[in-house]
Amino acid sequence: MKQILHTVIVAALAFVVFVGCAATSSPRKVARHFYKAIAEADYERALSLTTLDADADPEIYYAIMQKVNTSIVEKGGIEKLEVVSEEYAPVEEGEEPTEATVAVEVVYADGTTQDEFCDVVLTDGKWLVDANLDSK
Numbered sequence: 001m002k003q004i005l006h007t008v009i010v011a012a013l014a015f016v017v018f019v020g021c022a023a024t025s026s027p028r029k030v031a032r033h034f035y036k037a038i039a040e041a042d043y044e045r046a047l048s049l050t051t052l053d054a055d056a057d058p059e060i061y062y063a064i065m066q067k068v069n070t071s072i073v074e075k076g077g078i079e080k081l082e083v084v085s086e087e088y089a090p091v092e093e094g095e096e097p098t099e100a101t102v103a104v105e106v107v108y109a110d111g112t113t114q115d116e117f118c119d120v121v122l123t124d125g126k127w128l129v130d131a132n133l134d135s136k
Helices: 002-021 027-039 043-048 059-074
Strands: 078-088 099-108 113-123 126-129
Touching (some): 027 078, 027 113, 027 126, 043 059
Antiparallel strands (some): 078 099, 099 113, 113 126
16 A cells, blocks of 8 residues: 555656646647657656646547557657747737647658647646647
8 A cells, every 4th residue: 555655646746747847838849748748658648738628538539649659659669850830820919829830740760751730729828739629
C-alpha cells in the first residue's frame, strides 16, 4: 500500500512539474510537445496539452492517438519535427490573438515526410491544442 501511495505521489508531482515546464508560451511549442507525446505513446501528457474538458470521456482521443502512434512506429519513429508556419487568426487592432494554426512537417526515420496542421487556442493564458472534434 505504501508503495502504491508513493507511486501515485511521484506521478502526480511529475505531472505538475511537466505541466509547469511545458507551460506553452507559443502555439509552435504546444504543437511540438503534443506530437512528441503522441509519438512516445504518452497519451495522458498529450491530452494535458489540449482543451479537453476534465469531465469528458477521453477514450475516443486515446483511440485516435493510438492509431497515429502505430503509424509512427511503423515508419520507424519520428526523426524530426519542423514547424513550417504559425498563423494567427485575425483579430481587432489592439487585441491579442487567441487562435492559431501551426503547420508541422514530420520527418520519419524511414525517410518519409508528412505535413500536419494543429489548431491551437489561448485558454487561461496557455496555448492548448483544440480538442473540439465537433469543429473539425
